Amino acid sequence: MATLKELSKVEERFVGGHRLCAGCGHGITVRMILNAAEGSNVVVGCATGCLEVASTIYPYTAWRCSFIHNAFENAGATISGVEAAYRALKKKGKVKEDFKFIAFGGDGGTYDIGLQSLSGAMERGHNIVYVCLDNEAYMNTGIQRSSATPTGADTTTSPAGKVIPGKQQPRKDLTAIMAAHNIPYVAQTAINNWQDVHKKAKKALEVEGPAFINVLSPCPRGWRYNTPDIVEITKLAVETRFWPLFEVENGKWKLNYKPKKYVPIEEFLKPQGRFRHLFKPGNEHLIKAIQEEIDSRWLALLERCGETPELPPR
Amino acid sequence: MTQYGPLNRNLGSGTRTKAVRSDMKWHELTRAGNIYEPGNANSYETGDWRSIRPVWNKERCINCLFCWRYCPDASVIAKDGKFEAFDYKHCKGCGICAKVCPVNAIDMVSEDEIEKVKEANKDEN
Ligand SMILES: Cc1ncc(C[n+]2csc(CCOP(=O)(O)OP(=O)(O)O)c2C)c(N)n1
Ligand code: SF4
Ligand code: SF4
Ligand code: SF4
Ligand SMILES: [Mg+2]
Numbered sequence: 001m002a003t004l005k006e007l008s009k010v011e012e013r014f015v016g017g018h019r020l021c022a023g024c025g026h027g028i029t030v031r032m033i034l035n036a037a038e039g040s041n042v043v044v045g046c047a048t049g050c051l052e053v054a055s056t057i058y059p060y061t062a063w064r065c066s067f068i069h070n071a072f073e074n075a076g077a078t079i080s081g082v083e084a085a086y087r088a089l090k091k092k093g094k095v096k097e098d099f100k101f102i103a104f105g106g107d108g109g110t111y112d113i114g115l116q117s118l119s120g121a122m123e124r125g126h127n128i129v130y131v132c133l134d135n136e137a138y139m140n141t142g143i144q145r146s147s148a149t150p151t152g153a154d155t156t157t158s159p160a161g162k163v164i165p166g167k168q169q170p171r172k173d174l175t176a177i178m179a180a181h182n183i184p185y186v187a188q189t190a191i192n193n194w195q196d197v198h199k200k201a202k203k204a205l206e207v208e209g210p211a212f213i214n215v216l217s218p219c220p221r222g223w224r225y226n227t228p229d230i231v232e233i234t235k236l237a238v239e240t241r242f243w244p245l246f247e248v249e250n251g252k253w254k255l256n257y258k259p260k261k262y263v264p265i266e267e268f269l270k271p272q273g274r275f276r277h278l279f280k281p282g283n284e285h286l287i288k289a290i291q292e293e294i295d296s297r298w299l300a301l302l303e304r305c306g307e308t309p310e311l312p313p314r
Numbered sequence: 315m316t317q318y319g320p321l322n323r324n325l326g327s328g329t330r331t332k333a334v335r336s337d338m339k340w341h342e343l344t345r346a347g348n349i350y351e352p353g354n355a356n357s358y359e360t361g362d363w364r365s366i367r368p369v370w371n372k373e374r375c376i377n378c379l380f381c382w383r384y385c386p387d388a389s390v391i392a393k394d395g396k397f398e399a400f401d402y403k404h405c406k407g408c409g410i411c412a413k414v415c416p417v418n419a420i421d422m423v424s425e426d427e428i429e430k431v432k433e434a435n436k437d438e439n
Contacts, residue, residue: 004379005395016387016404017355022363023408027386055355059334059344064353194383228409231384 001195010038011064018062019054023227025217025234026051026133028191030104033131033213034065036201041099043068043082047075047109050140050219051133066099072109076118079103080126087127100205101128107148108138111174122181122210129204129211132174135219143222147172150242151290153274155222160277165286170293178212179248185211187247189256191218192234196245196256203249216243224273236268241298241312246305255305262314265291356404360387364407366422368400374419381411381420 013034020027030051034042043066046052055062056069070078079101089095105114110132118130137155138144145158149167154160158167175188185207187200197215204211216237220227237243240263245256266287269275278286299309334343344350368381375397382390382397389405391398412420 004383005377008379008382008392008395012388013353014388015353015356016389016401017358017360018387019360020386022386022406023410024386027388028384028410031386031388032383056349057355058347059349060355060358061349061352062355066352067349069347191384228413230410231414 001199007035007198010035013037013042013064014055015062015064017060019057020050021219021221023220023230024050024054025135025191025219025230026054028230029131029133029197029215029217032191032194032197033102033104033201033215036198037100037102037205040205041097042066043079043086043099043101045070045075045079045082045101045103047103047105047114048072048140049106049109049133049138050135051104051106053140073113074117075103075105075109075114076121076130079128079130080121080124083126083128101126102205103128103130105130105132106139107132107134107136107174108144108146110134111147111172118178118212119181122178122183122212125183125209127209129201129213131201132212132214133217134174134214135217135222136171137219137222139219139222148174151293152269152278152286154277155274165277165283166275173297175212175214175246175248178214179251179253181210181212182251183210183212184208184250185247187212188214188243189245190216190234190238190243192231192238193245193257200247203247222274224276225271229271233268233271236263236271239263240265240268241294242268244298244301246301253301253304253306255302255307258307259312262312265294359403360406361401361403364402364405365425366407366409367402367425367428368405368407368409368411369421369423370397370400371419371421374417376417376419378416380414380416384410384414386410 014030044063045068048071061067068082083101086099134148136148137146143155145155145167148171151170152166154166160166179186185204189197189200200213204213216234218230218233225233239259247254295311302309377396379392382392387404387406389401390411391401409422412422
């Protein structure tokens with residue numbers, strides 16, 4: 001495992017001057033992923049979302065590599081097309097160098113509108129890495145709920161008020177859906193653990209064939225927490241088992257981190273404005289239901305990973 | 315560790331993507347809106363978004379580079395594996411670097427305070 005001392009010597013490929021909000025998780029995630037590509041040539045494509053909109057405002061690009069612009073719903077199709085063209089050109093000897101292909105999409109662009117495009121790209125077996133930057137809502141258009149939005153979150157299309165207490169449905173488990181494609185590499189990670197992100201990005205880039213990484217990439221604007229606290233908030237997501245770290249390598253599930261003790265979900269919810277209404281008196285049952293969902297998903301995950309299905313000690 | 319490859323480097327001619335003015339006609343823009351200089355967003359300064367500024371204390375710094383790792387704006391410049399400087403042209407003042415620093419070697423200081431000090435110094439001269 002490379003040290004930060006070594007990694008800081010790798011050429012920066014996502015430069016300052018992009019227009020993401022101050023403290024946006026996407027800037028951190030993208031820098032970590034591209035840093036793990038080290039010296040390789042990379043081609044990046046993005047689904048429309050905060051990252052694409054903020055990093056490619058004409059006539060500027062924050063990408064110090066090849067970048068292909070496309071729409072909201074087709075990052076998977078676009079990057080797989082570019083990869084197929086590259087393979088054809090390489091065969092004809094028209095391209096000499098090696099390239100890696102990375103697509104970034106938000107949760108809206110990945111869990112929802114881009115899902116069929118992504119699923120096709122994965123099933124066809126292109127040599128690509130798809131990274132989902134999950135901030136749990138459609139942030140770029142003003143915080144609408146997506147299928148990645150957690151139960152109870154207040155968004156503009158699941159507004160917490162007299163009628164409903166935030167989003168009604170549970171989250172979709174996209175990482176498991178991607179694993180069901182039986183591709184060589186699928187992983188879930190979070191930026192609080194930079195070594196985990198780095199290792200997974202490296203594996204995904206090195207593996208022959210399609211790879212998918214789901215990264216929890218907080219949005220201070222949409223989550224309404226104190227901007228400097230991004231690492232702490234992400235760590236709480238992992239410690240409360242809201243966002244487990246795991247990978248599926250050639251069909252084999254592996255848990256990468258096991259919290260030492262039982263941290264109740266309140267710890268993750270409390271610092272965030274989008275969950276504030278859950279702490280009003282009379283709403284205890286809502287938090288209890290969220291906790292039950294987390295615990296049952298955790299046990300199911302442990303089972304899949306071949307571990308003893310038990311909750312951490314309290 | 316190798317640097318990024320030759321094809322990427324040659325992408326930019328450095329002259330083809332002009333600054334955009336509101337009175338420009340479509341044919342004055344690059345074809346298909348292509349941008350030929352990788353990373354030219356660097357010439358767009360976001361430093362004036364900042365209301366608080368990170369200030370580095372050399373004596374306290376242990377060069378762990380967590381600040382470099384967690385800056386969303388690539389505004390912690392590292393050199394030879396050590397903290398070198400903040401890039402105030404792009405730093406947006408989010409405060410993440412100060413928060414992740416394990417030894418409190420980064421203080422977040424109000425830009426207004428810095429302005430006041432500058433003004434005061436001017437008056438003295
Ligand atoms: C077909 C289509 N529908 C809607 C939009 C408007 N739109 C642009 S970005 C966006 C939300 C992106 O959300 P997400 O993918 O989660 O990325 P985030 O901004 O949260 O990182 C929407 C709805 C669009 N560009 N194209
Ligand atoms: S709205 Fe959220 S995701 Fe979008 S740029 Fe701002 S902080 Fe990042
Ligand atoms: S995080 Fe603090 S100690 Fe580490 S390099 Fe940055 S300033 Fe120095
Ligand atoms: S305040 Fe934020 S943008 Fe500025 S150097 Fe620190 S982490 Fe980077
Ligand atoms: Mg999103």
